[in-house]
Amino acid sequence: MGAWGTGLYSGDFALDMRSTIRAVARLPVYLRSLLEVAATGTTTISSETLAEMAGVNAAKVRKDLSYLGSFGTRGVGYDVQYLLFQMSAELGLNQEWPVVIVGVGNLGHALANYRGFGERGFPVGALVDADPARRGERVGNLVVHGMDDLDEIVGTHGIAIGVIATPASAAQDVADRLVAAGIRAILNFAPAMVTVPDTVSLRKVDLAVELQILSFYQQRQLPAATA
Amino acid sequence: MGAWGTGLYSGDFALDMRSTIRAVARLPVYLRSLLEVAATGTTTISSETLAEMAGVNAAKVRKDLSYLGSFGTRGVGYDVQYLLFQMSAELGLNQEWPVVIVGVGNLGHALANYRGFGERGFPVGALVDADPARRGERVGNLVVHGMDDLDEIVGTHGIAIGVIATPASAAQDVADRLVAAGIRAILNFAPAMVTVPDTVSLRKVDLAVELQILSFYQQRQLPAATA
DNA sequence: GCATGTGAATAGATTCACAGCG
C-alpha cells in the first residue's frame, strides 16, 4: 500500500511516510518522461525504460513509484496513462497553484515575464514590492502592489506559493510576511538563509551557487559529478 | 593536508578526492556567510557560528572546511579573511568566468537581463539562438548570434560556461554543440535530461520542478523537508 | 517468462565524540 496513501488511509501520512525528500524531487522528472512517452502513443512502460529516460537506476524508479502505490503489472510494466494520472494527483497537479512574486527587481521582473511557470500550472497571480516607487508599475499584464496588500492579495487570488526574488537583506522579512499572510509554501531565490515555521515548506534556488559549483570543478579541471 | 590540494600536490586530486559533490555545493553558502561576517569587521569565526549562519551542523562545517586544508586554529576558530581567500581560490572566484546563454526565449531573455550573474563573477559574454529570425536582436548591450558562431564566440570571449535556456527539445543538441565548441561546464535550465562526456561538468536547474515539489507537500498538507 | 515490488546488502553522508593542539 502506498506510503503516501491513496485516499483510503488519510491521516497517517506522517507516520507511514517511508519516502524521502529525494524521492519526491524525482517524481517530477518521471512525470516529464511519462508525458514524453504518452505523446508517442505508447501505452505501457517498464521501470528500465523510464529509468533510462530519467537518467537513474531502474530499481530506484521502482522504489520511488512504489511509494505512490502498487501501480505496475508484473511481467508487463506500468500503464502510462494510469501512472500519469496517479502521479499528477500525488503531485497536486490537477489544480493550478497561483504564485505571488515578491521583489520586482532584476530577477523578479525576469521571473514575472517567464511563461514557464504558468505553462506548468503555477500562474503568476500577483506581484509585490516593498519599494513604494514601484507600486502601480505594470509588468506584463500585472500591476505591482505594496507589501501591505499581501494579506488581501493572497486571499482574493487564492495564492498558494510565495516566490522571494528580493535582495538577500530583505529575504527573511519577506518570508515572515508571507507566512503571516497565510502562505505555506515558499520558493526562495534570494541568496540568503531563511527560516520558517516547520508548518511551512521552503525550497531554495541560488543561481550564483550553481555557477560557483561549476567554477569549482572548472578550476580543478575535474568534471562535476552531476547533482 | 587538503584533499583538494593546496597547489603542492597538483595531479592527485582525483585520487585524493575525499570530498563529495554535496560538500562542494555547501562551500558557496559558507562563502556567503563569511562575506557577511567580514563586512562587520569580525576577524575570526567558529565553526559553530558559521554553521548557524549557514543553517547546518557545526561538525559538517568543520569537515567540509577540512577538505580545503587545515585553516583553523584550535581553541580560536577560523581567520575570516584567510578563509575567504582560500575558499575563493578553491572555488575559482579570483577570476571571472564569462558565460554564453543559448536560447533567447522567455527564460533566456530573463537570464540575460538578470544582473546577478555578472555581479557574482559570471558576466554574460554572449547570447546565441538557433532561430535565424532572432539573429542581430539586441538584448541589453548584447547582440544575439547564430549557433554557427558558437566556436568563434567561445574563443574570442573566453567563454567558460554554457547556459542552456532553450525548450526541452533542443537541449541535447545545444549541449552537444557547446561541448564541440570546447565548453566544459554547462548549466541546464531546460526541462530535459541531457548527457555530456564525463570530461564536462553539468548542473541542472528546473524551476517548475521546484514548484512541483512544493505542490506535492502542499497537496499533502505536510511541510517539505528543506532541501 | 518477465518485470514488479521489496527485503537485504552496500554505499554514502551526517553526526557524534573526543584526542590533539594552540
Place this chain on the structure above:
DNA sequence: CGCTGTGAATCTATTCACATGC
C-alpha cells in the same frame, strides 16, 4: 580551556537480487 580536525558510529539513500504474481 576552547575549538579544530577526524576516526568511529549512526543515519539515510541507493543498489542488488530474488521471491512474487500477472
